[in-house]
Amino acid sequence: MTLEPRPGLLDIKPYKPGAAAPEGAVKLSSNENALGCSDKAAEAFKASADQLHIYPDGGATVLRDAIAEAEGLDPERIVCGAGSDEILQLLGRAYLAPGDRVVQSQYGFLVYRLVAMQSGATIVSAPESDYTADIDSVLETAKDGAKIVFIANPNNPTGTWVPDSDIRRLRDGLPEDTLLVVDGAYAEFVDAPGWENPLKLVDDYDNVVVTRTFSKIHGLAGLRLGWMYGPKEIVDVIHRVRGPFNVNLPAIEAGVAAIKDRDFVARSKAHNDRWLGFLTQSIRGLGLEVTPSVCNFVLVHFPETEGKDAMSANAFLADRGLIVRPVQPYGLPNALRITVGLEADNRRVVEALEAFTAA
């Protein structure tokens, strides 16, 4: 007799992270923070070294309090996790059963698919327009039933966003017993008109959860730290399905320091504003289409012409020490996702793409 995992698990294609950069190359494949992380967070991490023999506080109380203070939230309705990936997985573990339907937008973050499949649920994608979530299409797709609707706002890998009024229209149009998960991994980068902090939705509805991460603007991707804000009933359920010590002690300590370091967040935002604009305008100037992004990356589209296509560009950039992200697994075989880097890296990207398009 062979040992069989639960039905459907062998259909899962494991998540493939952005490629690592070989020695001397620049990694622009995983939307990490070009500025690194807060010095204060790094110091707090190092200072935690003499407490490694102690279990962390399973409730991550000091971290929840610091997040609540910074964002004006109720700490009792925050749950921390080992990255927001873990939070997304816990939501699936808690609410999805085999045969359930999960709805996402067409170019939704790949983790939503993993979450659905891990529970034997089916993922259905709602077509987008202009690489942007289309609320009517999500509602139409969810009409036949959806246990969870995942929407990243703004979204990775497209970098696009929808206004708060659209998210509210989505929530109002969904059945009460459908959970809406708004993934705010890049929320701190956005300040466009019509943009509202999605955390407010949690107070206005009893079936919306917002997830956030320390991996992007806080630059702590290696630490694995994320959190969610949700209604009391959902928070209570997630505490039952999470591991008792799911957030490690150095992550709690560094997270507290990071969330308090508003100066580092402001510098990261200012850096991104400047270089996101530079990359977008300069790459468009080469005749390539760039989807308008509010995140710390751009989605660049290439022609299908042999030698000029996305995979040729990817190889050309890699040869010049620039590691970017092919997004074929998202159904975008003609595009590359490029993270905003330091000034010199951004200039190298544009120079390399100029050489590529001219060749």
Ligand SMILES: *Cc1c(COP(=O)(O)O)cnc(C)c1O
């Ligand atoms: C990067 C990212 C996350 C964050 O994942 P972590 O597990 O917190 O590192 C979540 N959602 C989206 C859409 C992302 O791009």
